[in-house]
Amino acid sequence: MQPLDALTLWHYAAELDVKLADGKINKIQQPSHHELLLHLWVGGQASRQKLYINIRPEYAFCALVEDSSFVTVPALAPNFCMVLRKHLTSARITRVSALPDERVLNIEMDNYNELGQEVQLVLSLELMGKNSNIILYHSDINMIIGCAHGVSEHMSREREISVGYPYMPPPKPPRHPIRTIVESEFVSMVSQANQQQTDPAERLTREFVGTGKAVLTDVLTAYPDPYQAYRAFKDLVAGDHLSPMIRRDFSRFSLVPAHQQDPDWMPMGSLTKLVQTYYLHHLLTQRLSQKRTQLSQALLAQKKKVQKRLQELERSSPEVIERLKTMGDLLTIAHSQQQTTPGNRIELQEFSSGESIAIELDPTLSLLENAQLYYRRYKKAQARQQMAMETGEQLTYAQDYMETLLVAVQNATQETELDEIRQDMVQQGWVKPLETQKKGQKQQRAMPLSLVSSDGFTILVGRNGLQNDMIVGKLSRTEDLWLHTHLIPGSHVLIKSEKRAIPDSTLAEAAMVAVYYSQGRDSVNVPVVYTEARYVRKIPNSYPGHVTYTHEKSVNMTVDPEVINRLMVSEVHQQEPDVSATI
Numbered sequence: 073m074q075p076l077d078a079l080t081l082w083h084y085a086a087e088l089d090v091k092l093a094d095g096k097i098n099k100i101q102q103p104s105h106h107e108l109l110l111h112l113w114v115g116g117q118a119s120r121q122k123l124y125i126n127i128r129p130e131y132a133f134c135a136l137v138e139d140s141s142f143v144t145v146p147a148l149a150p151n152f153c154m155v156l157r158k159h160l161t162s163a164r165i166t167r168v169s170a171l172p173d174e175r176v177l178n179i180e181m182d183n184y185n186e187l188g189q190e191v192q193l194v195l196s197l198e199l200m201g202k203n204s205n206i207i208l209y210h211s212d213i214n215m216i217i218g219c220a221h222g223v224s225e226h227m228s229r230e231r232e233i234s235v236g237y238p239y240m241p242p243p244k245p246p247r248h249p250i251r252t253i254v255e256s257e258f259v260s261m262v263s264q265a266n267q268q269q270t271d272p273a274e275r276l277t278r279e280f281v282g283t284g285k286a287v288l289t290d291v292l293t294a295y296p297d298p299y300q301a302y303r304a305f306k307d308l309v310a311g312d313h314l315s316p317m318i319r320r321d322f323s324r325f326s327l328v329p330a331h332q333q334d335p336d337w338m339p340m341g342s343l344t345k346l347v348q349t350y351y352l353h354h355l356l357t358q359r360l361s362q363k364r365t366q367l368s369q370a371l372l373a374q375k376k377k378v379q380k381r382l383q384e385l386e387r388s389s390p391e392v393i394e395r396l397k398t399m400g401d402l403l404t405i406a407h408s409q410q411q412t413t414p415g416n417r418i419e420l421q422e423f424s425s426g427e428s429i430a431i432e433l434d435p436t437l438s439l440l441e442n443a444q445l446y447y448r449r450y451k452k453a454q455a456r457q458q459m460a461m462e463t464g465e466q467l468t469y470a471q472d473y474m475e476t477l478l479v480a481v482q483n484a485t486q487e488t489e490l491d492e493i494r495q496d497m498v499q500q501g502w503v504k505p506l507e508t509q510k511k512g513q514k515q516q517r518a519m520p521l522s523l524v525s526s527d528g529f530t531i532l533v534g535r536n537g538l539q540n541d542m543i544v545g546k547l548s549r550t551e552d553l554w555l556h557t558h559l560i561p562g563s564h565v566l567i568k569s570e571k572r573a574i575p576d577s578t579l580a581e582a583a584m585v586a587v588y589y590s591q592g593r594d595s596v597n598v599p600v601v602y603t604e605a606r607y608v609r610k611i612p613n614s615y616p617g618h619v620t621y622t623h624e625k626s627v628n629m630t631v632d633p634e635v636i637n638r639l640m641v642s643e644v645h646q647q648e649p650d651v652s653a654t655i
Contacts, residue, residue, distance in 0.1 A: 076175060134177060155217060160183065262301065402431065
């Protein structure tokens, strides 16, 4: 991911200065130690704005966001958040600026203290990788009020950051600002690097500060001539002809106009839009990957436990139990023949089969007492066997459901889907609940994916157990068509017939969707069963989405990416119904 460099931040601050002018802070939230969310009223018509700040080393940025549902606010606000609320609530933004040649964004504000005196405050966002921080200080007396991360003298010899200390800006590196470079020096360094077959952008960033290597690489690639490259770079420094763009694969962003005609680049229109789109995409993608990994690991751990219990039940098979009784019988016969206890082990021959059986003994007990011990073990094993039959069935159900959830986790494209899967796992007792949800707060529930077939039929896809339950229960009607991959974990799919005949083309598309949202996505000729919803029944006291069905037919299907992409474009928002119906 391309970091937010000083040059880009400088021009970005100028945009924020206009957008947030006279904005008033009315709400402050701190989702985590690395995140901050400021709610503002901005402009004459008091439009709402949200400024999201993230100081994680790999995601140091701030962006205006319209939807903040991707953050989870804890029930108990951290201490730093309480300090910010005390000093910044109702504060008015007077200026947004960036420190020259530094990745530091300063939000200057006016507010009133407890005595009614006007004070000048600065919220300094230091977006500097591993040294990122958020610092609030009085600019009139230059005193730190609070910070996201304190820095002691043992942590840094350059400056200390703590409440009550004077605020000091980040120390300047010994290198010169690149904005002051003259044409001759720029051309000379680039030409020498080309002659030595080294990276000129790398050399410039090693000698100067104030911009990132990616920006210089962009300029030098677009303008091979060093003189043209210098003029283009000076235009970027001055803010002339800025062209904020992002590669379609989200690998990089650029400010160079030369990419405007390249179809691999998407124009953003403004730096505000660029920062929001680029960094939120990477943040949400990484968070989605982390959540997916966490849930997968939790499911695999639970699956391992279930498999271990099933193996233990297999060891308690009827043959093993009957063998305990046989050992007791043989020991009783040996006692009747007045044999003495030989020690820890005895070998006796079974009369019916002639098999020699080795029997472990307790040397402190007689043969008869050892026989009685085996009889007691036999009776206990019989009782456990009855319970094990029921337990084994439930464990098998659980194992199948875990496989389904693993597929749902891997196929999830949104955090809300993973949150629902986690909620289901909490209900099953497989993971602990998160402490971020407020008591009594209703959990927002996502609806099944809703697609439209080429013939205009609605196709519903359950992406987790709870959504599968919705499809089998409240969302289906008797004449609808239900589909699922045969003996392969995956999603429940439903074609809403609306009392119309379902054509073969829609059936084929729905079957392909069922394969796509299953463990057999990458296989060919995957069997898919389908039947009318009237013949599908939930298994009582089982896991969500666990059903039985009759009157089924089957079709073999292979995923066609073009068909899937076309169906995904047709995705519509599915509202939760007000009334439930049963099939």
